[in-house]
Amino acid sequence: MxxxxxxxxxxxxxxxxxxxxxxxxxxxxxxxxxxxxxxxxxxxxxxxxxxxxxTKTDLVAAVVAEYVARVADDAEATLARVAAGARAMDELTAFLGRVIEASVTDRAVKAAAQALGAQPGDRADEDRAGAAVAALIRAGQTEGDIHPDVTVGDIYLLFSTAPTDQPPAARARWLTLVAPGLTSQARRAES
CATH class of the missing domain: 1.10.10 (Arc Repressor Mutant, subunit A)
Incomplete structure (x- = not known):
């Protein structure tokens, strides 16, 4: 062999x-x-x-796969900082900000992928990112900072609704406004 x-x-x-x-x-x-x-x-x-x-479809799929791998690596590094003692909510908020900023430049690539029907073949990086985000959420819930009903799907919803077509100040303001919605503190205020 x-x-x-x-x-x-x-x-x-x-x-x-x-x-x-x-x-x-x-x-x-x-x-x-x-x-x-x-x-x-x-x-x-x-x-x-x-x-x-x-083919161009192969190339675009590889560019999208590389982006997903970078997000997964960042999610795992974020989780490692939480395991080392950082607050999960602070780390999750910073992670959200980094992914949104990366999405600004990768937005066109994602549009091209949709237009060409490109699908990254390996879901391993998507699974790694999802697992790390789930663990971040659980850590924040254990700390009492993240509301018990927050899910990975909620985080993906935030990514998909981020104002990536707006200037940096607007994106930062958006994150400042939405991040508290993930917290237990904000939910207690609603009750």
């Missing part, structure tokens, strides 16, 4: 450059961003781009 060979360093580097350029080009030009322009922005030959991503 032969072992799979690790990708060459230049292939890994080229893939990273292509994904970064694709994200930038799609953000700037929407789903119509051309593969030639993406290759040029990445500093690679078009053939190199097509070896990594045979």
């Amino acid at each position: 032969t072992q799979a060979r690790a990708p060459r360093a230049d292939a890994v580097r080229n893939r990273r450059k292509i994904l970064a350029a694709a994200g930038e080009q799609i953000t700037a030009h929407g789903p119509g961003a051309g593969m030639d322009e993406i290759a040029a922005a990445a500093g690679v030959a078009v053939g190199t781009l097509y070896r990594h991503f045979p």
Whole structure:
């Protein structure tokens, strides 16, 4: 039985450059961003781009998958800070802010993915993010800061309704206004 060979360093580097350029080009030009322009922005030959991503749908799916992996990594790092003693509500609020800011630039990529019907194939990163967010919520509920009825679905609802088309000050204000709705304190005030 032969072992799979690790990708060459230049292939890994080229893939990273292509994904970064694709994200930038799609953000700037929407789903119509051309593969030639993406290759040029990445500093690679078009053939190199097509070896990594045979179709634009494959490329856009990989860009979306990379975004989901970054969110999952951030969620797990946030959970690790809570495990080390940070307050869950503070960390969850900061996490929300980071994801919303990342979504500002990734909004066009997500639109392109929808337009092209691109679906990232591996749900492992989505599952990792969901598990970490669920654990953050439970930690905040245990601390008494997060209301007992808050769910991962509520956090995803916040992500989907964030004003990513607004300037940074408006996004920060939105987070300031909605975050207290997750707390036990705000709910006691309603009663």
